[in-house]
Amino acid sequence: MQYSHSNRGIDVVWFKRDLRIRDHTPLANALSRGRQVLLLHIYEPTDLAHLTTSNRHLTFRWQAWTALCKEVRALNWPVQTAVLHAPALDVLKYLHEVSGIRALYSYQETGLAHTFIRDQAITRWVRINEIPWHEQRQQAIYRGLKHRKKWANDWHNTMRGGLTRASPGPNLERFEVPEWPPGWACVETPHVTHCNDPGGCGPFQKGGEREARRYLQTFFEGRVKGYRRQIGRPLESRKSCSRLSPYLAWGCLSMRQVYQTFQNADVPRAKMDLKAFGSRLRWQGHFIQKFESECRIEFESVNRGYADFPYHGTPESLAAWKEGKTGIPLVDACMRCVINTGYLNFRMRAMLVSFLTHHLDHPWQAGVEHLARCFLDFEPGIHFSQFQMQAGVTGINTIRIYNPVKQSMERDSEGLFIREWVPELAKMPIEYLHSPWTQPPMERLWSGLDLTYADPIVSVESAGRAAREKLWKFKKTNAVREEATRILRIHVAPSSLD
Template sequence: MQKVNVVWLKRDLRLKDHQALSEALRHSLPIIPVFCFEPSLVQAKQSDDRHWRFVWQSLVDMNQELQRWDAKVHIFYQEVLPVFQYLSAHYQVQQVFSHLETGIKITYERDKTMADFFASRAIVWKEFKQQGVLRGRKDRENWSKDWNTFMSEPMQDPELSKGKFLTLSNTFMQSIEQKEIPEKWKTVQPNMQKGGESIGKKYMDSFFSDRVKNYNRHISKPELSRKGCSRLSSYLAWGNLSMRQVYQIAEKKKKEKFQVRNLTNFQSRLRWHCHFIQKFEMECRMEFRNVNRGFDEMEKPLDEMKVKAWKEGRTGYPLIDACMRCLKETGYLNFRMRAMLVSFLTHHLWQDWRTGVDHLARLFLDFEPGIHYPQFQMQAGVTGINTVRIYNPVKQSQDHDPEGVFIKKWLHELKKVPSSLIHEPWKLTGIEQELFQVKIGVDYPAPIVELELAARFAREKIWQAQKLPSVQKDAERILNKHTVPNRWP
């Protein structure tokens, strides 16, 4: 049998700064690049067709570029183990190259299974870190220094012209049992960002050449942030762009004295991005459990009607509902509005964070497990070490969408309500409801909770919980594990 090496692609769907591919190219053996749409992952409670459409688009984009080198990524709709079992039955796989993935429990268990399989076949598996995240780290000592070092290292751009790629035959591809790629993944959704390294680069270029000038001013605005923010999160989450690539371009622009303040703030958020992924890598149980075990004692009775209203964007609070409906259609929302959605669910509606964490994972086109779960818990106030923020959706609306542009864009039933009244439509008189053609409680719901009372109740409950010895004890453990005293982060 022919000896080969395999590059196993996961959340690294690019050809620039790709250490796994670069390392494979340094060996003389032919390379087989593979990607697996894993049924177990596609069916996971965090998954949505929008994610796999973005991945499919990314793979198509890669293969269009790889044609120049007479190469391609072989795409399977099958679990990883059967694919490698089949490859190993037809080729002598010597080494497998991939990037470390900080994923959900499904991917973590899969990686353990694959490690055992590779070991049983004497296949060397080489994993390379992404985003400066290190597996096996016990604390945060020197984390910031190590991260900065990683971001400053030269990019690992594969020398594709020197590669020897092996293309699997159609007969081989058809002989392995697998599912057909759904047509809905191949259908472009015009309201959502399209996947692919070439598209990601266009977003990156437009941000660093012009859009960055509004970064600080527009970052909290639900509508203006759609252009003022980088919009690179999906391309980073699925690996169309590398964190190091983005960081170094920002650094280069700063050295040219271009938009230094905006870029400095942007870079700080890149660091926090990786900080949270490292946090999840070190304590991945937070996918399922409170990171601070003391909060297990805090009771939040399930109210399915409230959760349903929140998920559907029918809470009676315009900014909350506009954000949820926007997410459903576009897959994107700026950070402040995401935090507000979580705050409203867990504080005003007094629901456990687990009632909504998977719903938002499905809606976020840029779903990144390492950010999603730590951030969700932080905004839900169950860490015991972070300031609890209870966002007032009316004030957020008045501050960040004062003319109601974003609200009217997504809540068509309120499109005739004047800006001065749109933030609190439940206050419309009967005559005003007739005038503006919206009947509260019929066309648009009345508020499902009383804002101030709900916030006061939540604040008192959380304060009480924070005083529990069990919460304080685990908060000390969390600080020791995930932070470095008197230093960032």
């Protein structure tokens, strides 16, 4: 039996990467307009099987959804909640058959190809069934945007807008949630269905709005001091960086909430730190917009001129990089850290990608899914754009080839981070710690040190030099230059090109 959306049925708020109740426009609209409202979160089989998904993502989502439902109950909102494991379209079809869907509310998701294909299928279905789907844009992100003429102004205007407050309307009433088909209702955190989960002993940051607000509060109450100086250091940055990225990636906070908190912050003796943090906020939206404008970059380089760029990396070197067993202490420490905790500061992430693509000579596609699984804050719009930028295949950005030994000596000069994550080197003298291969063999043999740490799988100096020559030569080709011109026209504001 089909129900007319005009006179009966439920209003469904579909939560995806927006797991919060504050500053949530689709939720606020459904509560004010609806009569019977279902708050819905779905673990889809295609997502559990996707090679960018890891169990840490699923756990974070579960924690965030559980916290959201707990708060909804505490507020005594007359709504129903459901978390399901099934294809989203099947869920909506079933709901429409047994209860009737009056309207569907959600944010547009900056997701992967399979989620976009799903959204296209749902769009066709709601049109056929005459169900309004109120899709809200997030932070001035436009699908398929062809230029940036007014984008920066739109972003700033959105950030300065009022925060949306959700409140039950006068017509809201409780109702019976339908009985779900067998296997749909989730009673515990689902797990990935592929065999490439990174595992990790943790601790990982916990999901939920309350945790997000705690990180936001402690950052602007004092942790921001030292941000500018310590942002590039793998150990100190774990405290001095905001650590808000997982909460933005999974929507426990909106960027508007963060932006307005930043604008109102008054932290003594932290003016330059606040300025450095604020300068990075719009970059988050910039890279997400870049991905939405050219979503093909999930699979191929934004600059098509690099389609034939030659790589000669071996399966053995790729495996060593993924496992943190390259013989380069800082590279291995960073990989082991992000596998086990889900977090790594930006500079060290960039160094990992640089080492993979430049020193080990692998295409960025070889490592993009592995680090997506490792990063608790995996955000597709940022991840694929940044991976290509650090791999040097955009044709518009400065080519940066990070020397991991130099980075180690500058960013972990006392070796505290390395000793924590590479225990094989815990007793290595500091003069050899950043490059253990320089220790004379006999001295190492007679020192009584752990000898299990691998020799470097590549020469940092010669591999870096070869990569630099190859990248600069390729960047000068006509194909890359023509593509670079096209990219600038689409992704850079006209004033920036003058």
